[in-house]
Amino acid sequence: MRWQGQALDADDGALPGLARAGLVRTVQTPEFEGITFHEVLCKSALNKMPDESTLPFRFTVNAFRGCSHACRYCFARPTHEYLDLDAGRDFDSQVVVKTNVAAVLRRELARRSWKREHVALGTNTDPYQRAEGRYRLMPGIIGALAESGTPFSILTKGTLLRRDLPLLTLAARQVPVGIGVSLAIGDPDLQKAIEPGTPSPKARLELIRAITDAGFDCNVMVAPVIPYLTDSTRHLDELLGAIADAGATGVTVFPMHLRGSTRGWFLNWLAEEHPALIRRYRQLYGRGAYVTPEYKLWLRGRVAPLVEKYGLGGDSGHRQEAAPAPVRELVGAGAAPALTLF
Secondary structure (H helix, E strand, O other), rough: OOOOEEEEOOOOOOOHHHHHHHEEEEEHHHHHHOOOEEOOOOOOOEEOOOOOOOOOOOEEEEHHHOOOOOOOOOOOOHHHHHOOOOHHHHHHHHEEOOOHHHHHHHHHHHHOOOOOOOEEOOOOOOOOOOOHHHHHHHHHHHHHHHOOOOHHHHHHOOOHHHHHHHHHHHHHHOOOOOEEOOOOOOHHHHHHOOOOOOOHHHHHHHHHHHHHHHHOOOEEEEEEEEEOOOOHHHHHHHHHHHHHHHHHHHHHEEOOOOOOOOOOOHHHHHHOOOHHHHHHHHHHHHHOOOOHHHHHHHHHHHHHHHHOOOOOOOOOOOOOOOOOOOOOOHHOOOOOOEEEEE
């Protein structure tokens, strides 16, 4: 992909948070209209989760901050505020790129103190968002992890992962590799409204098939389920059926949570597009981030028979290690390998 007509702006005076993050240059290009990339040099690549975390992994790597997928419900939106950027449009359009992340990661993995613990990719922003097609950071990250003997997993909405399937197949000969795909909305029109920068449901179903054809199990995040928009029996039945037909080996299902500034961003959109639902959302979420226990129980009862119907309980023989599902601190719900019903 050529970057013709790119614009560089070395003046970071308006972005004090990015200045602290090691800003090198700011780039705009016609190929990514409406998106600005801030290239930074990171000092570290491995992120250690807090000791009190109950996640099934302790370390993550994020090559980007911000995400052009622009999912209106994204739980990672508040992290942009640490850079003195807003959690709304800035999160969607001001993408921070850690251009040296693979080299820094390789140095960190070479330390004698590194115990080769599992590393999760895609826990904050998507490693296969569109910018990856230009920067090609993932091959270096995958190579560093595999060569150091470090097991890892990837969770993505990005069909660009197909590019790296041969590399991931080679890596899986050296270390356990898990791959998961996020697909929460089967209706293409609704998907475009709520996840405007993501590949279509059809494209992601084809990605699931490509992953399983390459010899990997593929756990699918049918999450978040969006109350009153994607929680109907018809929608869930059609979506889970399509996911099963694509070869998925398990699903993770939980309702949407709205923490921090994500809440206001999503509810503002809801008020514009589905104003009749605002009152119901106020009743369902109250002043908090999570749905009521009654709704969780109701959704569990709706989803469980469909999971059984389509054999998505994760009891298939595992050809490669299944990607661990995120849990409450990360996505607002409980988790277990292959099948999770919050």
